[in-house]
Amino acid sequence: MTLSAEPTATPHDAEPFADAVRRAQQGDVDAFETIYHASAPAVFAICRRMTGDDREARELVQDVFVRAWERLGTFRGESALATWLHRLTVNRVLESMRSSRRHAALIDGDESADAIGLESDQLDMRLDLDAALARLPAGARTVLVLHLEGFSHGEIARLTGIAAGTARAQLWRARRALARWLIP
Amino acid sequence: MPGDRRLLLGVVVLALGASGAVQGPADGRLLAGRAVRPTVAIKAWNAAGSIRFVGWSKDSVVVRGEVGRNVRFLLSQDGDAMKLIAEQERDGSGASPSASHLVAWVPRQSALSVKTVSADITADGVGGWFYSVSGNLRITGSARSIEAETMTGNLDLDVACLWVRARAGSGRLDLRGATEAADLSTISGDLRVATSSLLRAQIASVTGDIRFAATPTAAAIVDVSDHSGSVEVVLPDNASAELALTSIAGSIENGVTGSSAMAPPSRSLNLRLGRGESRFIVRTFTGPIRLKMQPTNAGWPELR
Amino acid sequence: MSDSAHLTEAERQTLADGSMATRQARGLQAHLRACPSCAADVDRLRMIARRYGEPAPRDPVLAGLWPEIRSRIERRKVVPIPPAAASPRPAPSLRRSVLLIAGTAAGLAAAAVLWLRPARLGPGPVSDQVRARDSIQALVLVADSIRSYRDEAQVLLDRLELQRAMIRPEAMASIERDLGVIDRSIEELELAIQRDPRNPTLRQLLVSSYRQKVEVLKRVGNAG
Numbered sequence: 001m002t003l004s005a006e007p008t009a010t011p012h013d014a015e016p017f018a019d020a021v022r023r024a025q026q027g028d029v030d031a032f033e034t035i036y037h038a039s040a041p042a043v044f045a046i047c048r049r050m051t052g053d054d055r056e057a058r059e060l061v062q063d064v065f066v067r068a069w070e071r072l073g074t075f076r077g078e079s080a081l082a083t084w085l086h087r088l089t090v091n092r093v094l095e096s097m098r099s100s101r102r103h104a105a106l107i108d109g110d111e112s113a114d115a116i117g118l119e120s121d122q123l124d125m126r127l128d129l130d131a132a133l134a135r136l137p138a139g140a141r142t143v144l145v146l147h148l149e150g151f152s153h154g155e156i157a158r159l160t161g162i163a164a165g166t167a168r169a170q171l172w173r174a175r176r177a178l179a180r181w182l183i184p
Numbered sequence: 185m186p187g188d189r190r191l192l193l194g195v196v197v198l199a200l201g202a203s204g205a206v207q208g209p210a211d212g213r214l215l216a217g218r219a220v221r222p223t224v225a226i227k228a229w230n231a232a233g234s235i236r237f238v239g240w241s242k243d244s245v246v247v248r249g250e251v252g253r254n255v256r257f258l259l260s261q262d263g264d265a266m267k268l269i270a271e272q273e274r275d276g277s278g279a280s281p282s283a284s285h286l287v288a289w290v291p292r293q294s295a296l297s298v299k300t301v302s303a304d305i306t307a308d309g310v311g312g313w314f315y316s317v318s319g320n321l322r323i324t325g326s327a328r329s330i331e332a333e334t335m336t337g338n339l340d341l342d343v344a345c346l347w348v349r350a351r352a353g354s355g356r357l358d359l360r361g362a363t364e365a366a367d368l369s370t371i372s373g374d375l376r377v378a379t380s381s382l383l384r385a386q387i388a389s390v391t392g393d394i395r396f397a398a399t400p401t402a403a404a405i406v407d408v409s410d411h412s413g414s415v416e417v418v419l420p421d422n423a424s425a426e427l428a429l430t431s432i433a434g435s436i437e438n439g440v441t442g443s444s445a446m447a448p449p450s451r452s453l454n455l456r457l458g459r460g461e462s463r464f465i466v467r468t469f470t471g472p473i474r475l476k477m478q479p480t481n482a483g484w485p486e487l488r
Numbered sequence: 489m490s491d492s493a494h495l496t497e498a499e500r501q502t503l504a505d506g507s508m509a510t511r512q513a514r515g516l517q518a519h520l521r522a523c524p525s526c527a528a529d530v531d532r533l534r535m536i537a538r539r540y541g542e543p544a545p546r547d548p549v550l551a552g553l554w555p556e557i558r559s560r561i562e563r564r565k566v567v568p569i570p571p572a573a574a575s576p577r578p579a580p581s582l583r584r585s586v587l588l589i590a591g592t593a594a595g596l597a598a599a600a601v602l603w604l605r606p607a608r609l610g611p612g613p614v615s616d617q618v619r620a621r622d623s624i625q626a627l628v629l630v631a632d633s634i635r636s637y638r639d640e641a642q643v644l645l646d647r648l649e650l651q652r653a654m655i656r657p658e659a660m661a662s663i664e665r666d667l668g669v670i671d672r673s674i675e676e677l678e679l680a681i682q683r684d685p686r687n688p689t690l691r692q693l694l695v696s697s698y699r700q701k702v703e704v705l706k707r708v709g710n711a712g
Contacts, residue, residue, distance in 0.1 A: 029561060030688055033554060040550045041543075049540075054547070062553055066560045129539045147505070148540045172501045179532040182539065301656065315707075317659045333707060335662040351703060353666045369700055371666040388696050390673050409696040411673040430689045432680060467689050469677060 021081055025072050032072070035081070036065055042082065043089050050093045050145045052134035060096060064089045090149060094159055097142065132181045140174035143167050211287040212249035216259035219244045220266060222291045226312075228268040231301040233283030235270075239292035239309030239325065246289045252282030292326075304337070311345060320355070338373075374413075382406065389413050393471075397478070400425065404462035415466050416474045424458035429475065431468045439476040495519065495526045504533030555685065562695075563636050634691065637698035644705035651708060663708060670701045 017038065023031035043064050047057035068088055075084050133141055139162075146156045153171075157164040222243050228235060233252060251257045251270060258269040268288060272281040281301070290296065296312030298305055304319045311327025320337040323330055329347040332339055338355040341348060349367040350357055356373045359366060362381040369375070369388040377387065380399040387394060388409045397418035400406060408415055414434075419425060429436050431451045438453060455475070466473055495503070499516060502508035508516075520527045652660065677694040684690060 029558060032561075033558070033686075036554055036557065037551065040553070041547070044547055044550055048547075058547070058549060058553060061550065062557050062560065065557050069561050129536075129542075148537055153507075172497065175501065175504070175533055175536055176497075178536050183532050183535065301659075317656065317662070335659060335666070335707065351707070353662055353704070369703070371700065371704065372669050388700065390669050390697060390700060409693055411677075411693060411697060432687070432689060432693075467693055469673070469680070469690075469693050 017081075021072075021075070021077075024069075025075070029069075032065075032069055035068075039082065039085055040065070043085060046086065046089045046145070046149065047093055048130060049133050050090075050097075050142055052136070052138070052141055056096075060089075060093055063096075064092050067092060086149070090146065090151075090159070094142070097138070098161075129178075129182065132178050135181070136174055136177065140170045140177075143170045144174040144178070147171050212285065215247045215249055215251070215257055215286070217244060217246040218259060218261060218266065220261070220291065220294070221264060222293045223295065224291060225265045225295045225297065226268060226288075226290060227265065228288070228296065228298040229300070230270040230284055230286060230303045231272055231281040232303050233270075233285045234304045234306070234319075235285075235298065235300060236287045236306040237296060237298070237308070237310050238287065238289050239294075239307075239327075240289050241292060242289070243291055244289075245291075245294075247286060248288075249286035250284065251286075252284040255282055255284050257284070257286075293328075311343075400462040400464075402461040406462070406464045408464070408466040410468045410471045412468070412470045414472045414474065415468055416476065417464060417466060418476045418478050419457065421477045421479050422458065423477075424461040425456075425464055426460040426462070427453070427455045427457070427464040427466070427475065429453040429455075429464075429466045429473050431471065431473050433470045434468050435472045437472065437474045439474065494523065495530070500526065500530050500533060504530050505537065559635050562634070634695055634698060637695065637702050641698060641701050641705060644702060644708070648705060648708050655708065663704060666704045667701065670697055670704065673697045674701070 017034070020031040020034040024035055040061060044057055044061050047060040047064070048054060051057050051060065064085070068085060071088070075081065133145065136144065139160075142160060143156055143162075146159065147153075151159065153164050153168050156167045156171075160167065162170075220243060224245070226245065228237075245259065245266060245268075247259055247268060252272075254273045256269070256271050256273055258267065258271070260267045260269075268286075270284040270286060283303070290310055292309055294310060294312075296307065296310055296314070298307075298312065298314045300316040300319045302318045303316065305314050305316055305321045305323075307314065307323045307325075307327075309325035309327070311323075311330045313331045314321055314323065314333070316334045316337050318336045319334065320340070321332050321334055322340040322342075323332060324342045325344070327343060327345045329349075330341065330343060330345055331349045332341065333351040334355055335353045336355055337352070339350055339352045339357040341350060341358065342360040344362045346363070347365045347367075348359060348363050350359065350369075352370045352373045352375075354372045355370070357368060357370050357375045359368060359377045359379050361379050363379045364381055364383045366377070366379070366382065366385040366387070368377065368385070370392045371389070372391045373389070374393045374395070375387060375389050376395045376397075377385070378397045382398050382400050383404050385398075385404070385406045385408075387396065387407070390411045391413050392410070393413040393416070394408060394410050395416045395418070396406070396408065397416075399420060400423070402424060408417075417427070429452065434451070436451060436453045438455070440455060440457070453473075453475075495516065499508070503513060503516060503520075520530065648663070655663070674694065674697050677690055677697060681687065681690045681694065
C-alpha cells in the first residue's frame with residue numbers, strides 16, 4: 001500500500017504525535033489541529049487524485065477531518081493513524097462520487113475506455129502525475145487510484161460497485177494511458 | 185370545587201391562621217385559597233409591586249395581599265395547573281400599572297413559573313422559573329432547581345438546591361448556600377459566588393466583576409469567562425485544585441505565592457494546589473485575574 | 489505468453505503491479521531478460537506506482553482550511569436550545585434540568601485538558617509556571633459554536649425588530665444597552681482573533697459573548 005510514514009509533528013507544536021492523538025481522543029481540539037496539519041497533505045493528495053479537481057478535493061478534506069474527529073474514539077491504535085485516515089478518506093471520496101453524476105461514469109467502463117483512447121491521441125506533451133490523473137475519465141481514475149492506494153481488484157469492485165473484470169480492464173487502460181502521457 | 189372540600193379548606197385556613205402558620209393581616213387580607221396537588225404547576229403574573237412565595241407542607245395554595253387599583257386578581261385552576269394573576273385592567277389611560285403586593289403559600293414541591301415587570305419576586309423553600317424585567321429577585325431555602333432572570337434588577341440567591349441557572353443584565357447576581365451545578369451570567373452587573381458543594385459551574389460576565397469565593401468539591405470543574413471585568417478567585421488554603429488562568433491583555437496576580445502581576449507577554453498561569461482534584465479555568469480579555477487564599481479557620485468571607 | 493515473441497498486455501500489466509502468480513512470474517523473467525522491448529514496457533507501467541508514491545506537492549491552501557473544520561467540529565457539539573416561549577413557561581422538570589447541566593458538565597470534563605506543572609503548597613517553595621504562549625487551556629465549551637450563535641443571534645435580531653413596538657420602552661432600553669455592551673466585546677474579540685487566529689482563549693471568550701447575546705435576545709420574548 002502506498003502510504004506515507006506516520007506523520008511527524010509539525011513545527012506548530014513540538015509534542016509527540018501519539019500524545020496528540022491521545023489528547024484529541026479526549027476531546028482536545030487543539031491537539032486534533034496538530035494531527036490535521038500533519039496529515040492533511042496526504043489526505044488531500046488522495047482526494048485530489050481521485051476527483052481530479054482541487055476545489056472539490058479541499059471540500060472533501062474538510063469532510064474527512066470532521067468525520068475523523070467524530071470517529072477518533074474508534075481508533076484503537078492497531079494500525080497507524082495514517083492508515084486509518086487513509087481508509088476514511090477513500091470511503092468519503094467514494095461516497096461523494098456515488099452521490100454525484102460521476103456514479104454513472106464509475107460503472108460505465110466502455111465509455112471510459114473510449115475517452116481514454118481519444119485523449120491520449122491529443123496529448124503531445126509530458127504531464128505531471130496529478131495532471132495526468134485529472135485527465136482520466138472519472139471511472140478509470142477512481143479504479144487506478146484505488147489500485148495505487150493498495151486496494152485489491154476485489155475490493156475495488158466492491159467499493160465502486162462494478163464487476164471485478166470491468167475494474168481490471170479499466171485499470172489496465174488507465175495505466176497504459178498514464179504511461180504514454182508521463183513518459184514520452 | 186365540591187362544597188365539602190371548600191368547607192374543609194376554609195377550616196384549614198382558619199386553623200392555620202389561628203396557629204400563626206399563615207401570616208395574618210401583616211400580609212394583607214386573604215384573597216384566595218385552593219386545595220391542590222403537591223406537585224402543582226403554578227403560573228404567576230404581577231406587573232408591579234411585589235410577589236412572595238413561601239413553600240409549605242400543605243397541599244393547598246393560599247394567597248394574601250393587597251391588590252392595586254384597577255387590578256384584577258385571579259386564582260384559577262386549569263386542569264393540573266394553577267394561575268395566579270394580578271392583571272391591570274386596561275382603561276386606555278396608558279398609566280403605569282398600580283402595585284399589588286401578594287404573598288402566596290404553595291406546596292414545597294410545586295413548580296413555579298413567575299413573571300413580573302417591575303414587581304420584586306421573593307421565594308423561600310420553593311423552586312421554579314422566575315423572571316422580572318426590572319424587579320429584584322431573592323430566592324432562599326431549599327428547592328430542586330431554580331432558574332432566575334432579570335434584565336435590570338438584582339438577583340440574590342441563598343439556596344440549597346441541585347441546580348441553579350441565573351441571568352442578570354446590569355444588576356448584581358449573588359449566589360450563596362449549597363448548590364451542585366450553577367450556570368450564572370451577567371452582562372455588566374457584578375457576580376459573586378460563595379456557595380459550597382459545587383460540582384460544576386459555568387460563570388460569565390461581559391464587563392461585570394466576578395468574585396468566586398466558594399468551596400469546590402473534589403472533581404469540581406469551574407469555568408469562568410469575563411471580557412473586561414475583573415475575576416477574583418478565593419480558595420481555602422486547604423483547597424485541592426488545578427488552576428489554568430489566562431488573560432489576553434489583563435494582569436494575573438497570584439496571591440498563593442505573593443508574586444506580583446505578570447508582565448506581558450506572559451499572561452497565563454497554571455497552578456496545582458494540593459492534589460489538584462478540582463479544576464478551575466479562568467479566562468479574560470482585558471480584565472485582571474486575582475487568585476487569593478483564605479485561611480480555613482477565618483470563617484467564610486462574606487459577600488461585600 | 490502468446491504465440492508472438494512478446495508478452496501479452498495482461499502479462500505486462502500483472503507483472504507490473506505484482507498480481508501475477510509467483511511461479512508464472514518467475515517463468516516470464518527469462519523473457520524479460522532477453523527482450524528489452526517488453527522489459528521497458530513493464531518498467532514504464534511499474535513507474536506509475538513509483539511516481540504515485542512520491543510526496544505530492546503541498547497545497548498552500550490546506551492550512552487555511554483548519555478554521556472551517558474547527559467551526560464544523562464545534563457546531564456538532566451544539567446542544568439544541570429549545571425556542572424561547574413568549575409566555576411564562578413551566579419550570580423544567582428536575583430530571584431534564586439535571587441531565588442538561590450534567591451533560592454540559594460531562595462535556596466540560598471530557599474536553600478539559602490542562603497543561604499543568606506541579607506547584608505544591610506546604611514545605612518547600614511553590615513555583616509558578618508561566619507560559620509565553622497566549623493559549624494554555626484546551627477546555628472547549630460544549631454546546632458552543634461561534635457560527636451557530638452568530639446565525640441564531642441574527643434570526644433573533646430580525647425578530648426583535650418585528651417585536652420592537654410591542655416591547656415596553658424601559659425593557660427595550662435595557663436590551664439595547666446590554667446588546668451594546670456585548671457587541672463591543674464581540675468587536676474587540678474578533679479584531680484580536682484576526683491578529684491571532686490560533687488563540688483558543690480568544691475563541692472561547694467570543695463564544696461566551698455570543699452566547700450571552702443570544703440569551704439576551706431570547707429574553708425579549710419575556711419582556712413584552
